[in-house]
Amino acid sequence: MKFSSKTIEEMIDILSTLPTIGRKSAQRLTLFLLRQPEEFIQKFSETLVKLKKDIKLCSLCFNFTETDPCPICSSPERNKELICVVEQPDDVLAIEKTNQYKGVYHVLHGAINHLDGISVSKLKISELLQRAKTAKEIIFALNPSVEGEVTIHYIVSLLKNYPIKLTRIARGLPIGIEIQYADDATLLNAIENRTEIK
Amino acid sequence: MHINQIFFENIRNHRQTKISFEPSLNIFFGPNGSGKTSILEAISIGTFSKSFVTKFDQNIVRNSTDYYALEISVERENHTPATIYVNYTIGKPKVIREENGQALTSQSLIGRFPTVILAPDMRGIIFGSPSFRREFVDRIIAQTDKVYLNKLYEFRRILKQRNKLLLEISKGNYVGFDLLHIWTQKLIETSVFIIKTRGNFVIKFAPIFEKCFTELTNSNEFASFFYSPFNNNEINAELLQANYSDEIINLHLRSEFEKNAKRELERGQTLFGPHRDDFTILLNNSTASCVASQGQSKSILVALKYAEINYLKNSKQTKPVVLLDDIFSELDLNRVNQVLNILNNLNLQLFITLTEIDLIKPILINFETYSLFKVENGIVSKLDLFHKSKV
Ligand SMILES: [Zn+2]
Numbered sequence: 151m152k153f154s155s156k157t158i159e160e161m162i163d164i165l166s167t168l169p170t171i172g173r174k175s176a177q178r179l180t181l182f183l184l185r186q187p188e189e190f191i192q193k194f195s196e197t198l199v200k201l202k203k204d205i206k207l208c209s210l211c212f213n214f215t216e217t218d219p220c221p222i223c224s225s226p227e228r229n230k231e232l233i234c235v236v237e238q239p240d241d242v243l244a245i246e247k248t249n250q251y252k253g254v255y256h257v258l259h260g261a262i263n264h265l266d267g268i269s270v271s272k273l274k275i276s277e278l279l280q281r282a283k284t285a286k287e288i289i290f291a292l293n294p295s296v297e298g299e300v301t302i303h304y305i306v307s308l309l310k311n312y313p314i315k316l317t318r319i320a321r322g323l324p325i326g327i328e329i330q331y332a333d334d335a336t337l338l339n340a341i342e343n344r345t346e347i348k
Numbered sequence: 349m350h351i352n353q354i355f356f357e358n359i360r361n362h363r364q365t366k367i368s369f370e371p372s373l374n375i376f377f378g379p380n381g382s383g384k385t386s387i388l389e390a391i392s393i394g395t396f397s398k399s400f401v402t403k404f405d406q407n408i409v410r411n412s413t414d415y416y417a418l419e420i421s422v423e424r425e426n427h428t429p430a431t432i433y434v435n436y437t438i439g440k441p442k443v444i445r446e447e448n449g450q451a452l453t454s455q456s457l458i459g460r461f462p463t464v465i466l467a468p469d470m471r472g473i474i475f476g477s478p479s480f481r482r483e484f485v486d487r488i489i490a491q492t493d494k495v496y497l498n499k500l501y502e503f504r505r506i507l508k509q510r511n512k513l514l515l516e517i518s519k520g521n522y523v524g525f526d527l528l529h530i531w532t533q534k535l536i537e538t539s540v541f542i543i544k545t546r547g548n549f550v551i552k553f554a555p556i557f558e559k560c561f562t563e564l565t566n567s568n569e570f571a572s573f574f575y576s577p578f579n580n581n582e583i584n585a586e587l588l589q590a591n592y593s594d595e596i597i598n599l600h601l602r603s604e605f606e607k608n609a610k611r612e613l614e615r616g617q618t619l620f621g622p623h624r625d626d627f628t629i630l631l632n633n634s635t636a637s638c639v640a641s642q643g644q645s646k647s648i649l650v651a652l653k654y655a656e657i658n659y660l661k662n663s664k665q666t667k668p669v670v671l672l673d674d675i676f677s678e679l680d681l682n683r684v685n686q687v688l689n690i691l692n693n694l695n696l697q698l699f700i701t702l703t704e705i706d707l708i709k710p711i712l713i714n715f716e717t718y719s720l721f722k723v724e725n726g727i728v729s730k731l732d733l734f735h736k737s738k739v
Contacts, residue, residue, distance in 0.1 A: 263509070270524070270527065296505045304526070333455075334494035335494065
C-alpha cells in the first residue's frame with residue numbers, strides 16, 4: 151500500500167533502512183510516531199541529534215563514548231597491556247557483562263568481508279598495530295565465521311615480529327548444553343580445542 | 349523410519365492438504381500439473397529442508413499468497429515419534445522447528461530423516477555437467493556426515509569471498525596479495541577436507557554401486573564409479589592409492605593454485621577446487637555418458653539410487669524414505685516392477701507419482717498393502733485399493 155503523503159513515505163523509507171526493520175515494520179513505526187504527542191517527538195528527535203553529536207569513537211579503543219578516552223581506557227583499574235580485539239561495540243558490552251575481564255578493548259568495527267565491501271582499510275587495524283607496540287598480550291574475540299578467522303589470521307601475520315603474546319578465546323560447548331545435544335560441529339571444535347588438565 | 353502424516357498449506361497449487369501415509373507404498377496419480385510432485389516436494393522440505401525441484405522457496409509458495417507452512421510427523425525406527433514444522437514467508441528466512449518449539453538450522457535437520465529421491469531430471473547424473481554428480485554425492489555425504497555439511501557451507505563462503513577479492517584485484521581496485529594468500533590458505537584447508545571426505549566416500553560407495561548394477565541387470569556388463577578431483581588421471585590414481593591422505597591432497601592442490609595464480613588474477617575467479625570436482629561413471633570401462641544406450645543409462649541411474657539407499661541404510665541407524673517422481677517417464681514397466689519389488693523387500697516406505705494409474709495396476713497385484721491417492725488441482729483424495737479379484 152502507498153500513503154498519499156510524501157513525508158510519510160520518506161519516513162518509511164528511512165526507517166526501513168534500519169537493520170531488522172522491513173517495510174511493514176517501518177510502516178507500523180511511522181504510524182506509531184504519528185500518534186505520539188508533540189513532546190515525545192521533540193525528545194525523540196533531540197536525542198537522535200545528540201546521539202550523533204555527543205557520541206564519538208574513543209581514540210584508543212574505538213568504542214562509542216562521550217568522553218575521550220572512554221571510561222574503560224581511562225580507568226586506572228584496567229590493565230592497558232592486555233588488549234581484547236572484538237568486531238563490534240556490542241561485543242564489548244557482552245564481555246563487560248561478565249565483570250571478570252580487567253584488560254582494555256580494541257573495536258575493529260567489523261571483520262574483513264569483501265562481499266560487503268569491508269576491506270582492511272575500513273577496519274581499525276593499523277590503529278591496533280600502533281597500540282600493540284606497548285602491549286603484552288592481545289586476545290582475539292572475533293566471531294567464529296570464515297571472515298572472523300581470516301581477519302585474525304591477517305592481523306596475526308602483521309604482528310609476527312612483535313614481542314607479544316597472541317591468544318584467542320576458546321570455542322567449545324556452551325555451558326548448560328549436554329554433550330548429547332551439542333551439534334557435531336561444536337563438539338568437534340571442542341575436541342579440537344581441548345585444553346590440558348594440570 | 350517412516351512418515352505418518354503430512355499437513356501443508358500454500359505449496360504450489362495446494363491450499364491445504366493433509367495426508368496420512370501407509371508405512372509401505374504410497375501412490376499418487378493425476379495429470380501433469382495436478383500437484384502430485386508438490387506432495388513429494390513437501391516431504392523433501394520437511395525432511396531435507398529444501399525442495400528437489402527448485403532452490404528458491406518463493407517459487408513454491410501458492411500464487412497470490414505470501415507464505416507456505418508444513419508439518420510432518422515421522423516415526424523413527426525405535427517407534428519414537430517426531431514432528432517437524434516448517435514456515436516460510438516470502439522475503440524472510442525459512443523457520444524450521446521441532447515439536448518442543450526448538451528452532452533448527454537446515455544443517456541440523458539434514459540427515460535426521462534420510463530420503464532418497466529419483467526425479468526426471470536426474471539422468472543429468474550420467475549425461476549432465478559435473479554439478480549433477482557433485483550434488484548427487486554431496487547429498488549422500490551430507491545426510492551421513494554433519495561435519496562435512498558444515499565444511500561445505502564454509503567452503504562456499506570462502507570461495508565467494510576469495511572470488512570477490514580476485515575480482516577487485518583484477519579490476520585494479522584493490523591490492524591485497526597478502527590477504528589473497530590467506531584466503532587461498534583457508535580455501536586449500538577446507539578443500540583438503542572436502543576432497544578427502546569425497547574420496548573416502550567413493551571408496552565405500554563404488555563397490556555398493558557395482559553390486560547394485562549387477563543385481564539389477566543380471567548381465568555380463570559392469571559399471572563403476574570413480575572420483576576425479578584433478579584433471580589428471582595419474583594424480584587421481586595416486587590420491588586413491590594414498591587413501592586420500594591430507595599431505596598428498598595438499599601438495600597437489602598447492603601446485604594447482606600456483607599454476608593458476610596468474611590466470612586467476614586475470615579472470616578474477618577461483619579456477620580450481622572442489623567446486624569443480626567431477627566423478628566418472630564407467631560402463632564396461634568406457635565413459636557411460638558416451639556409450640550407454642537408453643536402457644543401459646536407465647539401469648545405471650536406478651543402480652545409483654539403489655546404491656544410495658543401501659549406503660544410507662548401512663551408515664545410518666535408520667532406513668531412508670524413497671521418493672520416486674514421475675516414475676514411468678524414466679523407467680519402463682519391467683524396471684518399475686523390479687525397483688518396487690526390491691524396495692518392498694527392503695521394507696522401505698515408498699512414495700511414487702505417475703500420470704496414468706492403469707500403468708501400474710498389473711504390478712500392484714503383488715503388494716499386500718499400499719495407499720492410492722488421486723490428485724486433481726491440488727486436491728488429494730484417497731481411493732479404494734484394487735483387489736486381486738477386481739483387476
Ligand atoms: Zn577506549
